[in-house]
Amino acid sequence: MGLYEPDKSFAIDTHFHANVFRRPHAKRRRIATQLSRYAAHLDGLCSTEHAYKQPLEAYDFLCEMVGHYELDLTTVPGVENISREGVEVIQLFESRAALVSALKAFPAFSWSIHDAVSLQSPDCVTILPHPFSPSGTGIVSGIGFDRACQLLSHFDYIEISNGSFLEVPLDALPRTKFKDQVEKTTQFPEELMPLGVGRSYGSDAHRPRDINLFSSLVKGYDESVFQALTMRQDLKPILRTIAEFRAVGKISRSLLTSSIEYMQKQDYKLTNNGDGTRSSLAKRARSRILG
Numbered sequence: 001m002g003l004y005e006p007d008k009s010f011a012i013d014t015h016f017h018a019n020v021f022r023r024p025h026a027k028r029r030r031i032a033t034q035l036s037r038y039a040a041h042l043d044g045l046c047s048t049e050h051a052y053k054q055p056l057e058a059y060d061f062l063c064e065m066v067g068h069y070e071l072d073l074t075t076v077p078g079v080e081n082i083s084r085e086g087v088e089v090i091q092l093f094e095s096r097a098a099l100v101s102a103l104k105a106f107p108a109f110s111w112s113i114h115d116a117v118s119l120q121s122p123d124c125v126t127i128l129p130h131p132f133s134p135s136g137t138g139i140v141s142g143i144g145f146d147r148a149c150q151l152l153s154h155f156d157y158i159e160i161s162n163g164s165f166l167e168v169p170l171d172a173l174p175r176t177k178f179k180d181q182v183e184k185t186t187q188f189p190e191e192l193m194p195l196g197v198g199r200s201y202g203s204d205a206h207r208p209r210d211i212n213l214f215s216s217l218v219k220g221y222d223e224s225v226f227q228a229l230t231m232r233q234d235l236k237p238i239l240r241t242i243a244e245f246r247a248v249g250k251i252s253r254s255l256l257t258s259s260i261e262y263m264q265k266q267d268y269k270l271t272n273n274g275d276g277t278r279s280s281l282a283k284r285a286r287s288r289i290l291g
């Protein structure tokens with residue numbers, strides 16, 4: 001295990017779907033071209049294709065894309081697996097071979113979320129994505145609040161915020177159960193966070209242009225991304241700038257969702273109106289993004 005270098009931070013999207021399943025060759029080429037641009041500011045990208053959408057093929061596609069465009073980008077093999085109750089869990093691995101074995105050992109819908117602890121091994125890092133997702137794929141909506149809370153400590157990471165929910169215009173929604181679920185998917189309640197479990201942030205993008213939120217990982221120079229992830233770190237959120245949200249047509253001048261506004265107020269924000277308290281870590285990440 002290498003020494004931690006607090007100065008060396010690594011921008012990584014911990015939840016990304018290449019989404020090339022059953023796509024024709026021309027479409028894949030377009031995705032690769034777009035991704036080479038939208039992932040240019042990242043150091044790492046976790047391949048977390050759905051278990052029922054050929055996750056191995058998705059990982060191979062990302063590796064090929066990185067090679068073709070000669071990007072300085074580490075790809076992490078993984079899968080967004082799904083239990084027989086319909087609850088999703090991300091599994092990340094050190095190697096392609098480890099992903100292959102896990103796909104055999106835990107096929108989609110074959111295992112129970114109640115046995116989530118059986119997913120754990122030194123060769124696998126687990127992330128519980130979008131626990132409060134309004135769809136049943138979040139653990140809370142899938143098996144109920146009380147049972148879900150008992151299982152939270154069985155994962156290496158909990159996804160504190162999911163990028164695909166950040167752009168929901170919460171302010172425009174009436175106070176409903178749905179709104180509550182979306183709020184807690186954009187910001188997992190701190191009081192539910194079990195001790196010793198890491199925090200992660202990922203875009204859950206299914207298109208390159210949707211990469212909007214990712215994590216800052218602390219990694220030693222001689223350490224692999226996977227080894228750094230096994231430390232159950234409290235990853236820090238890095239958010240696309242408001243200018244960039246607008247540039248890809250995600251939010252109009254008049255619409256700034258309360259979730260994005262909230263994230264912008266976090267310590268590691270990437271806004272253009274600095275307040276002097278930003279850490280050097282975020283500053284460097286920012287210059288990497290803006291530069």
Ligand SMILES: [Zn+2]
Pocket residue numbers: 015017048080129204
């Ligand atoms: Zn996902």
